[in-house]
Amino acid sequence: MTTEATLPELGATGLLRFMWRQLTSMRTALILLMMLGVAAIPGSFLPQRSQNPMAVRQYYLDSPELARWIERFSGFTVYSSPWFSAIYILLFISLIGCVLPRTFEHFQAMRAMPPLTPRNLSRMESFQQFAGDGTELTKAQNWFKKERFRVRNAEGSISAEKGYLRETGNLLFHLSLILILIGVSVGSLFGMRGEAIVNKGERFISLPTSYDNLSFGKLVKADSLQPFIIEVIDFVAKYDPVTNAAQDYTATVRVTNPGETTSTIETLKVNSPLTFGNTRVYLQANGYSPIVTVRDSTGQVALQGPIPFLPQDGNLRSIGSIKVPDADPQLGFVASFYPTFAREGGEGGISVFPEALDPKLLFSIWEGDLGLDSGIPQSVYRIDTSKMKRIALESLKPGESYAYPQGSIKFETFVPWINLQIVDDPGKSYALYGAIAAILGLLASLFGRRRRIWIRITSTGVVEVAGLAKNGAPGLAAEIERFVTHVRKEM
Amino acid sequence: MQITWAYISNYFVYSAMGIFAISFIAHAFETAWAVRAPEQSDNKTGSILTKTLDYTRTERAARIATAMMILGFLLLLCGVIARGISAKHVPWGNMYEFSITGALAFTGAYLLALRKHDLRWLGLFVSISVLLTLGTAITLLYRDSSPLVPALKSTWLVIHVIAAIISGGVFLLANVIAGAYLYLDAMESKGERKPWAKRLPDLETLDQLSYRLVAFVFPLWTFAVIAGAIWAESAWGRYWGWDPKETWAFITWVAYAAYLHARVTIGWRGKRAAWLCLFAGSTFLFNYVYVNVWGTGKHTYSGL
Ligand code: HEM
Numbered sequence: 001m002t003t004e005a006t007l008p009e010l011g012a013t014g015l016l017r018f019m020w021r022q023l024t025s026m027r028t029a030l031i032l033l034m035m036l037g038v039a040a041i042p043g044s045f046l047p048q049r050s051q052n053p054m055a056v057r058q059y060y061l062d063s064p065e066l067a068r069w070i071e072r073f074s075g076f077t078v079y080s081s082p083w084f085s086a087i088y089i090l091l092f093i094s095l096i097g098c099v100l101p102r103t104f105e106h107f108q109a110m111r112a113m114p115p116l117t118p119r120n121l122s123r124m125e126s127f128q129q130f131a132g133d134g135t136e137l138t139k140a141q142n143w144f145k146k147e148r149f150r151v152r153n154a155e156g157s158i159s160a161e162k163g164y165l166r167e168t169g170n171l172l173f174h175l176s177l178i179l180i181l182i183g184v185s186v187g188s189l190f191g192m193r194g195e196a197i198v199n200k201g202e203r204f205i206s207l208p209t210s211y212d213n214l215s216f217g218k219l220v221k222a223d224s225l226q227p228f229i230i231e232v233i234d235f236v237a238k239y240d241p242v243t244n245a246a247q248d249y250t251a252t253v254r255v256t257n258p259g260e261t262t263s264t265i266e267t268l269k270v271n272s273p274l275t276f277g278n279t280r281v282y283l284q285a286n287g288y289s290p291i292v293t294v295r296d297s298t299g300q301v302a303l304q305g306p307i308p309f310l311p312q313d314g315n316l317r318s319i320g321s322i323k324v325p326d327a328d329p330q331l332g333f334v335a336s337f338y339p340t341f342a343r344e345g346g347e348g349g350i351s352v353f354p355e356a357l358d359p360k361l362l363f364s365i366w367e368g369d370l371g372l373d374s375g376i377p378q379s380v381y382r383i384d385t386s387k388m389k390r391i392a393l394e395s396l397k398p399g400e401s402y403a404y405p406q407g408s409i410k411f412e413t414f415v416p417w418i419n420l421q422i423v424d425d426p427g428k429s430y431a432l433y434g435a436i437a438a439i440l441g442l443l444a445s446l447f448g449r450r451r452r453i454w455i456r457i458t459s460t461g462v463v464e465v466a467g468l469a470k471n472g473a474p475g476l477a478a479e480i481e482r483f484v485t486h487v488r489k490e491m
Numbered sequence: 492m493q494i495t496w497a498y499i500s501n502y503f504v505y506s507a508m509g510i511f512a513i514s515f516i517a518h519a520f521e522t523a524w525a526v527r528a529p530e531q532s533d534n535k536t537g538s539i540l541t542k543t544l545d546y547t548r549t550e551r552a553a554r555i556a557t558a559m560m561i562l563g564f565l566l567l568l569c570g571v572i573a574r575g576i577s578a579k580h581v582p583w584g585n586m587y588e589f590s591i592t593g594a595l596a597f598t599g600a601y602l603l604a605l606r607k608h609d610l611r612w613l614g615l616f617v618s619i620s621v622l623l624t625l626g627t628a629i630t631l632l633y634r635d636s637s638p639l640v641p642a643l644k645s646t647w648l649v650i651h652v653i654a655a656i657i658s659g660g661v662f663l664l665a666n667v668i669a670g671a672y673l674y675l676d677a678m679e680s681k682g683e684r685k686p687w688a689k690r691l692p693d694l695e696t697l698d699q700l701s702y703r704l705v706a707f708v709f710p711l712w713t714f715a716v717i718a719g720a721i722w723a724e725s726a727w728g729r730y731w732g733w734d735p736k737e738t739w740a741f742i743t744w745v746a747y748a749a750y751l752h753a754r755v756t757i758g759w760r761g762k763r764a765a766w767l768c769l770f771a772g773s774t775f776l777f778n779y780v781y782v783n784v785w786g787t788g789k790h791t792y793s794g795l
Contacts, residue, residue: 030752037745044735044782051734079733184731193728249641270641271726282728423728431730435717442710 023090024097032091039087043078046070050077092181099174106167113152114161117454124454124466126480132463136487140455143486149453157456163470169444176437183431189217192225192279192424199289199306200415203231206422226279226424229256233265235416237286239354244315246354251283251418268418278424285419287311287318290337290361291412294324302327302407308417309337310381315351321383322363322409323370330370331406332383335363337414348395361411365392365404451476453483463487496577501629503570504591507563508625514559515618521552522615522687553611560614563621564598571595580644583652589779590628592652594621596660600704604664608700612691616667647722654715658708659775662747665704666772669765672697676762698761701768702754709747716740739778746771 022028047055056076060067067076074081121127140158144151149160194214198204206228208214216224234252239245251268258276268274274281289306296302302324309320322333340353341360348362368388371378378384394402396411450470457463465484469476571592575582582588601617604610676694678684684691692700719740724730731737750767753759759767 026752026756030749033745034749037742037749040733040738040742043733044738048733051732246641248644271645273725273728280728282726284728421728425729428724428730432721435720439710439714439717442713446706446710 020097023094025094026098029091029094029098032087032094036084036087036091039078039084042075046075046078048076048078050079088181092178095174095178099171099178103171103175106164106171110164110168114150114159114452116152116154117157117159117456121454121456121464121466124468126477127464127466128480128484129462129464130484130488132457132461134457134461136455136457136463139487139489140483143483144453156458157454159452159454161450161452163448163450165444166448166450166470167445169441169446169448171441173438173441173445176434176441179434179437180431183427183429183434186427186430187217187425188427189219190426191217192220192422194422195284196420196422197287197308197417198230198232198420199308199417200232200235202306203229204420205229211422226276227258228276228279228281229263230254230274230281230420231263232418235286235418237355237416244353249283249286249418278426280423282421282423283418284421285311287316287417287419288337288339288356288359288414289417290320290335290414292322292361293410293412294322294331294333294407295409296327296407297405302331306415306417308380309335313351314354315339316354317351320381321379323372323383325370325372327406329367330372332366332370332385332388333363333409334366334383334385335361337361356414359414360395360397362395363393363409364390365394365409367391367406449475451479453480455483455487496573500570500573500577503566503573504625504629507566507570508622508629510559510563510566511618511622511625514556514563514614515622517552517556517559518611518615518618521549521556522612556614556618557605557611560598560618561602563618564595564602567591567595567598567625581649581652583648583656585632585634587628587632587634589652589656590624590632592656593659593779594624594628596656597621597624597663598660600657600660600664604700604704608696609692613664613667613671616671617664620663620667645722645725647718647725651715651718651722654711654718658712658715659779661704661708662712662772662775665701666769668697668701668704669768669772672701672765673762673769676765694761698764701765705747705750705768705771709751712744712747716744736778736782739774739782743771743774743778746774 047059049056056067059070059076070076074083078084118124122129137156137158140160141151141153144158144160147162149162150164151158151160192215194211196204196211204210206225208225231254232251233254236248236250237246238248240247249270253266253268253274254263255266255274256263266274268281268283270283273283287309289308291306292304293301294303303322303326307320307322309318311318316339318337320335320337322335324331324333336348338349338351338360339356340351340358341349342352344350349360366383366385366388367390368385371384371387391406392402392404396402396409398411398413401408401410451467453465453467455463455465465480465487467476467480571582571588574588574591578584578588582592598617598621601610601613671691672694675684675688675691675697678688679694691697719737720730723732723737746767750764750771753767754764
């Protein structure tokens, strides 16, 4: 009863003000920063859907129960999860709430004069006194000017201050963190990212339907694509003959810029993307597309063309599927492509080199229902053979054909494909400027030294000098030594 | 031609290891001598001299140790350069190459710090750490030198890796000093320092030194992370993707930022600061070992 009476009234505004003050205190900001570090950890151990969706699918297959639990806590999408976002948004607010007021204070302090010379200088660091001749203040004034101290003259004394750069740098650093966060947010809200596989010899026209996958930030209109055209004229991959490691990928492309009719030939490499305004196009991956012709029993062409296969290892053993939905019953080829085939291992063979030195196409033919109408999205590289029956198993070299009762298939040849990654990130330049400013601010704040020096001539003509270094910055004693030497020099 | 340069590089690395071993022995000798410098009785007066350390006796061993450290550094530098020539690119293509370059940076950081501070006592730890690193590199991590994979062919790789390796070398040095702080602090809290430890700097100096080192390289580490982001933007089309290596670089950055704040704004000193420093350094090591060896993601170039 009595305790209630003594508690001060804490209305809604009071509570809000209290919470705001708590949130913008430095302790809270630091705790949030730590929390962000800790919250980033699980994503480095669990597979992330944004980076490796296959590994996430595998996780579901291996331990479905655990995977569902992990999903419940956004464990496969840590960096876009509500709790991760909550932490950095709070940090963002806290940083603004605590850095902006300090910035205003700092600018006021910078315009204000240095504080008056304290009465008792002998308590300060590096205090010294000596007999003067009356010219010391003028000489001191000159020295301070030359060394770019800010000074305040008073009757018989000067107080000088230098090193505001430290606090300026510190504020610049913290403000630029905010700029980086803004850059990241702009990128994810207004950006766009897509991928497309393009066979050598084919054209890619940047329209929503041409992309294999395409995603937009929450605040962009879905049709705001840069309408460029890229035709893949050639693609050359070089591999080390000893280690099989890739040495160089070079794509030669013909590029038609948006709104133009003329085209230019450009080279696209892994570290040098093409640029269309804010949109950049990267060479991301490559593989092979076997070109096959499938005929029905009457010899009519049922399907023809290059079919991109998905690489499975460093030697580009690739899997793919050839689906013939118009055949009756439907036909499907579960296939593997080996650029350099070698008979080894249990499953038919392996590829021993990523370049196509001895290419081979292995496949099994299935008859039945491809399940394309079931409404469940299907991988283009795989076939659900659960409602199908296997009718043959065969391997072909380029130029060879195989006939089966329902028709025939010819493995004509193959072409390389490249995977273009198309990215529009309008926020990245903010992030970059923020990052540059952060480093400059950091340097100023870590290496800047703020200090004050005072000089006074007492009524008896004795000169007193003293100094004060903030944050225990080193080097003040030496500086005062130089100052005194100058002041005591003959005019 | 390539093979010859690779062999030359290996010889340099082996010789550097030999020299570091000598340096280690000389450092050990110096330390051991200091231990054995007992209280001596003055022959004439019979009184006990309390001077427990006789620097004149150990000075020569200390000088040999430092000279060997410099020689080892130069040999290792030649080894790293020869490796670069053999592979025709900066020698940072796989984990063996990262390790020998990292050992070089670590030794370099020590030698540079030695010019300003009397750190010869640290040489014992530095030489044994370098020996272990090189030993692991050459036995477990060794790979024939080979060209870079396309994603690694970038000027930003050179800049990013130089900055990261130097930061790593200095972070580890700061860690060794923080470790020494904790060890000596524990020793002092039980009473006096043991005779051999008396020559080591006082706790205050160690505390300051590890802070100075961190404050000195934190901007460089920030720069390394940013250079990595710029490189990732040009190679993969995104400057930040929370790949495990990026994630742990961020964690290391946060941990050191916390360390700096704890010192500058909250005023932590001594034991707590040293533990925090060790913790931050271990996130760096963890990134190096875990992500390269067991990790997945775009950054796994260890060649293992
Ligand atoms: C509301 C949030 C924050 C406040 C009020 C704050 C405040 C401060 C202050 C007062 C200093 C010391 C400057 C000095 O005494 O010279 C400082 C330094 C620093 N802050 Fe923050 N900080 C905040 C958040 C952050 C964040 C999120 C980071 C990110 C890593 C960060 C990184 C640093 C660094 C690296 C230093 C330099 C340490 C040094 O001067 O030795 N701060 N901060």
